[in-house]
Amino acid sequence: MSRPVRFNIKEKSTQDKGINMVDMPEGHSGEGFFATSLDKVIGLARKNSIWPLPFATSCCGIEFMATIASHYDLGRFGAERVGFSPRQCDLLMVMGTIAKKMGPVVKQVYLQMAEPRWVIAVGACASSGGVFDTYSVLQGIDQVVPVDVYVPGCPPRPEAILDGFMKIQELVQNESLRRRNGTQYKALLDSYGIQ
Amino acid sequence: MQLTNEIIRNRLTEKFGESLTEWAEPHSLLTFTALREDNLKILTFLYDDDALGFRFLTDLTGIHYPDRKGGELGVIYHLHNLVSNVRLRMKVFAPVEKPDVYTATGLFASANWMERETYDFFGVNFVGHPNLKRILNVDEMDYFPLRKEYPLEDQSRTDKDDAMFGR
Numbered sequence: 001m002s003r004p005v006r007f008n009i010k011e012k013s014t015q016d017k018g019i020n021m022v023d024m025p026e027g028h029s030g031e032g033f034f035a036t037s038l039d040k041v042i043g044l045a046r047k048n049s050i051w052p053l054p055f056a057t058s059c060c061g062i063e064f065m066a067t068i069a070s071h072y073d074l075g076r077f078g079a080e081r082v083g084f085s086p087r088q089c090d091l092l093m094v095m096g097t098i099a100k101k102m103g104p105v106v107k108q109v110y111l112q113m114a115e116p117r118w119v120i121a122v123g124a125c126a127s128s129g130g131v132f133d134t135y136s137v138l139q140g141i142d143q144v145v146p147v148d149v150y151v152p153g154c155p156p157r158p159e160a161i162l163d164g165f166m167k168i169q170e171l172v173q174n175e176s177l178r179r180r181n182g183t184q185y186k187a188l189l190d191s192y193g194i195q
Numbered sequence: 196m197q198l199t200n201e202i203i204r205n206r207l208t209e210k211f212g213e214s215l216t217e218w219a220e221p222h223s224l225l226t227f228t229a230l231r232e233d234n235l236k237i238l239t240f241l242y243d244d245d246a247l248g249f250r251f252l253t254d255l256t257g258i259h260y261p262d263r264k265g266g267e268l269g270v271i272y273h274l275h276n277l278v279s280n281v282r283l284r285m286k287v288f289a290p291v292e293k294p295d296v297y298t299a300t301g302l303f304a305s306a307n308w309m310e311r312e313t314y315d316f317f318g319v320n321f322v323g324h325p326n327l328k329r330i331l332n333v334d335e336m337d338y339f340p341l342r343k344e345y346p347l348e349d350q351s352r353t354d355k356d357d358a359m360f361g362r
Contacts, residue, residue, distance in 0.1 A: 101332065129352075134349060135345070135348075135349055136332060136340070139349055139351065
């Protein structure tokens with residue numbers, strides 16, 4: 001004897017179906033064409049298709065696993081495809097405690113990434129060493145690589161990691177196409193000893 | 196016959212007598228201190244003897260007692276008899292000026308990395324070790340961090356003030 005269906009009975013209209021579309025950039029459109037500026041289109045495309053490299057070391061890695069799972073879904077933002085090869089990734093997500101012995105490894109992974117690349121330091125340990133103010137822990141990965149966004153927390157909730165990711169998306173969208181060739185960026189890399 | 200602490204103690208004292216001191220049984224784990232020259236002889240005896248048969252090295256670690264002059268750096272061995280489920284703790288002490296202790300790698304393969312860790316953190320030089328170099332710390336580190344004179348905190352931080360962080 002089957003039970004009567006209780007949930008999800010009312011037909012949802014298209015607006016409520018929960019499908020979000022990305023906003024169009026401003027531009028001039030006509031019959032069969034749309035003209036806008038290149039950096040707006042590229043910014044839009046890049047921001048919604050970031051391929052992250054999860055450099056998960058400790059507990060923040062577990063929170064990242066929760067973020068990328070179905071409940072907090074990082075795939076909604078276009079970051080479904082996580083890669084573990086730095087050659088193919090845009091965003092280096094360092095999640096967890098980095099020991100001093102691991103510092104050169106993080107730097108090596110960062111160097112292998114192709115431009116444009118971004119770095120997010122997730123959690124207190126990656127941002128500043130966290131609770132571990134000791135002789136063996138690197139006090140923040142910004143000692144070895146330039147960081148774009150820091151996500152505080154110990155560990156940060158998946159919502160916080162998503163918030164950090166959305167800030168990276170803002171940076172990606174608004175970045176000028178010539179930024180990586182400019183003198184300020186070169187000076188930044190020089191301060192880290194990166195050619 | 197059940198292997199008790201009494202039997203172990205008697206067998207050890209009849210063989211090594213004078214060099215074993217400071218017998219204790221904290222939480223019924225027989226503990227004694229030995230002279231550092233005899234550490235390998237005692238370990239081999241405990242291994243080979245069929246009645247004792249301590250053939251499993253559970254742990255090899257170090258400790259630093261700055262007040263214990265002449266024997267500041269200690270190497271602690273935790274042995275286990277898997278057949279009768281009996282544990283034993285042996286301590287040897289060495290002066291900090293010349294912290295040489297014979298290696299146990301000939302007897303226990305696991306002592307290899309454990310001795311490297313003890314060297315890395317305390318500076319105990321294991322004579323005869325095949326590859327005595329730093330294992331957990333950065334290779335360029337020039338001091339032994341777990342000795343009592345060095346602080347735990349990273350000294351390169353300038354932003355933490357001592358009052359707030361209790362340093």
